[in-house]
Amino acid sequence: MAEPAMKQSDETGEIFDKGIDKGLARLTPEKIEQVINKVLSAETGARLKTYVNTCVHCGLCSEACHYYLSHDNDPKFSPAGKVKQTIWEILKKKGKVDHKFLKKAAEIAYTECNLCRRCAMYCPFGIDIAYLISVMRRICHMLGVTPLYMQDTAHSHSATLNQMWVKEDEWIDSLFWQEEEAQDEMPDLRIPIEKEGAEIFYSVIAPEPKFRAQLIYQAAVIFNVAGVDFTMPATPGWDNSDQCMFSGDYEMMGRLKKAHFETAMRLKVKRIVMGECGHAFRSVYDVGNRWLAWKMPPIPVTHAVEFYYELLKQGKIKITKKYDKPVTLQDPCNISRGRGLHEKARYVVNALCEEFIDMQPNREHNYCCCAGGGVINTGPPYKMKRIDGNRVKAEQLFAAKARGAKVVIAPCHNCHGGIEDINHHYGLDMELHFLGDIIYKIMEKPA
Amino acid sequence: MHDVYNFVSGPLVWVSFIIFFGGCLYRLISMAVLAKKKDVFVYEYMSFKYGLRSIFHWIIPFGTVKWRKNPILTIVTFTFHICLILVPIFLCAHVILWKESWDIGWWYFSDTTADILTGIVIACCVFFLIRRIVLPEVKYLTSVSDYVILAMVAAPFITGFWTYHQWPGCKITGIVHIIAGEIMLAAIPFTRLIHMVYFPFTRGYMGSEFGAVRNAKDW
The missing domain is CATH 3.40.50 (Rossmann fold)
Structure with missing residues (x-):
């Protein structure tokens, strides 16, 4: 993304984030303790307990982490090292942690771990450290201590059901605009909107209409040439992205996925094909569906890579x-x-x-x-x-x-x-x- | 001395075995019940096939990328765990005790073999200790409890070794050996040594998620 390269920090290197700092300023020690213990007792159970009890502090997960490797093997950046500075401490102190601790914990959870799950492949016990860090994020969310920019996208999800504050008419207009542009190249090209019974609901993340509209154009060309029967919805629910999954706002994540799946159901499509986005795929295929109690997504979900594979394999697009x-x-x-x-x-x-x-x-x-x-x-x-x-x-x-x-x-x-x-x-x-x-x-x- | 010996090799053995088996069972059942209550999806995603597939790779030396990347550690850790379990079961002196008490017996190591294997366990413990002190990424995670656990595991082997060689004070170390073994056994369910019991479940669950849901390998 094209954000300016400005660092909002003091000479000690402490980074100021309005979301985290102002969120912390609102908290009393009692509130912190109460919220943490509420999350731990209501939302965690055997997994958290088993993972914490099983970890033998062997450090074998360290070399899995790109943060650890990039910081010259600084143990503070190792996966278990990050759990030590967050979840272990919280469990040890039974939620009685101070503002300074929480600021560091929020920074670690939101900015020093990508929840990439590589460490699960290096821990002999298969401890899901991404899950443990997600628990920390959930606590931060419940405390109202989330990074400002991420929270802004979460607010956008909440208000518009998309990540980038794209209004309904702007969305439809972007599709028309890209259709028109592409028609210069392929006069009979269509981006069918609200086509009930189409084979495929093509879903994208909100940054596509917002600043990468050419990707919609390209997808439309590929789909039209390949003769794919697809549609895109005119209503909220078109966006498959999900920052709420990452901020810890799982209720909102559930709403987003529900809107997405229901849009697919309303359009009576056979499957959802998604653009080239990884986190959205995780949300729709793996995480968000679980919050809605779907073991697997209620409708097949295909990532663009797999879809291109099909098109090439079946000879629907030629080079x-x-x-x-x-x-x-x-x-x-x-x-x-x-x-x-x-x-x-x-x-x-x-x-x-x-x-x-x-x-x-x-x-x-x-x-x-x-x-x-x-x-x-x-x-x-x-x-x-x-x-x-x-x-x-x-x-x-x-x-x-x-x-x-x-x-x-x-x-x-x-x-x-x-x-x-x-x-x-x-x-x-x-x-x-x-x-x-x-x-x-x-x-x-x-x- | 005889009274003490009789006590530690009689009632205390019972106590330690009961705590060990009962404790492990308790931990397993309570984990299963809690999972059913709070993480019910674990049951949904747990896959016998993919769980075993992952466990299988991880219990084979050099069966995973991680094991291949750290050959010395891999050799030490596998040797350690294998000897740790085999030596107490197949030690001649232990087999004799079973024979005397219950009139049951099985194959056992020769004394020399057992002696070497015990030495290997002690050497591995020293390796783990040094690793804990020297490697920054391990040191950072280490707390007092890690040293205590390591000492608990090493103690029965050190005292057993000492006693077998009849070094000075071997009568005392003989008794300490029995007590140390009992402490270790009883500690398994209630310390991080529980990883022995939980390993198949944590690894199996990650294997299930990776295999059945994500169509990927986790080794």
Whole structure:
């Protein structure tokens, strides 16, 4: 995202965040204790207890974390180290913690962990540290101590059911606008709105109509060429993104997913196909549905990577000439560790590009972009922290570049935001694209 | 001395075994009940196939990326856990005690083998201790309880080793050995040693989530 690079901090490095600081100022020690214990007793149980009792403090999770690696193996940034500074302390003190502790805990939970779940693959016990950090976020949310920028997106979700304060008419207008633009290229192209009984409900995140409208254009071209029977809704519920899942506002997360699923039901579609976004996929496929007591989503959900895979495999889109710049691929956490789409992503990349150079490590073991888990949504105050926290990604990309890669394909909006910043800050000088960008560029289109 | 020996090798053994089995059972059941009450979805997502798939990879030395990345630790930790369980069960002196008390017996290690394996357990404990003191990421997580737990695990082996070699004070260490073993056994359900019991469930659950829901590997 294109936020200004300003750091709102003092000479000690303490970062001021109006959401966190003002939230804390409203709290009394009694209130803190009461809220924490309410969350712990009402919302946690066997999982929290078992995880805390099972952890043998072995430190094996450390090297899983990009923050730890990027800070020269500083133990404060290790996954268990972060749990020590948050949940362990809260349990030990039975919720009797002070403002200073909470400020640090909120910063750790919201800005030093992307909930990427890589550490679960390095802990021999499979302790879900992302869950433990989510509990900390939930406590912060219930205390009203959330980063200002993230809370703003949560407010937007709450008021508009989308993340970016997009009004209903603006949404519809954006679709018409992109349809019209694309009709210059393909005169009979349509973006069918509110088409009941269509095969597919194509859902996107609100930043697409807000600042990446060309992605809607590209998707429309791809879908029209491939003859896909799709529709997009005219009502709230079109946005699949979810910062409430990350801020800890689970009630709102539930409302968002309910609106999304109900929109699909109202349109009587057979499935939801989502744009190239990782966190939204996590919310719709894995987390939000659970809050609504759906073990799996009530309607099939397909991520763009899988959908492109289908289109290519079935020959519905054809390539004029393979993309000739050497590419590497960022495996987004929420669709590799979150859905195992890494092999399909490789099929798509190899089908589209002449030369593919894999990053190391890759697939489930890839490093997070450091933007996900809501971290990029904490905004300018924490921007440098996020970039410093992922030096290891820059090193990983430099290594891919040294082996010839000139382009990074990142099939996820957060990955884009994160890698864009890393690209500029560390002087990587690599191009960054979505899969859709490349498909649109090289596919056969009607003359 | 005989009275003390009879007491620690008689009633106290019963007590420790009852605490161990009863405690583990209690912890397991209470976890299951609490999960049913508060984390009911755990039951929904727990998958026998994917849970076992994950457990299987993690109990095989070098079966996971993590184990492969830290070869020394992997060798030490597997050797330690295997010896820790096998030595007490297949030690000749212990088998004799079972034979005398219950008239049941089974195969046992030769004394030399048992001696070497005991030495290995002690050496592994020293490795873990040094690791705790030296490695910053482990030191940061360490509290007094971690040293106490390590001492509890090492004590029966150190005292057993001492007694077997009949070094000075071996009569006392013999009794201390029995008590230390009983303390360790009784402590398992109520300390982080419970990881022995919880491992299949925590790993199995993560394996289930990764395998059945997320179509991904967790090793």
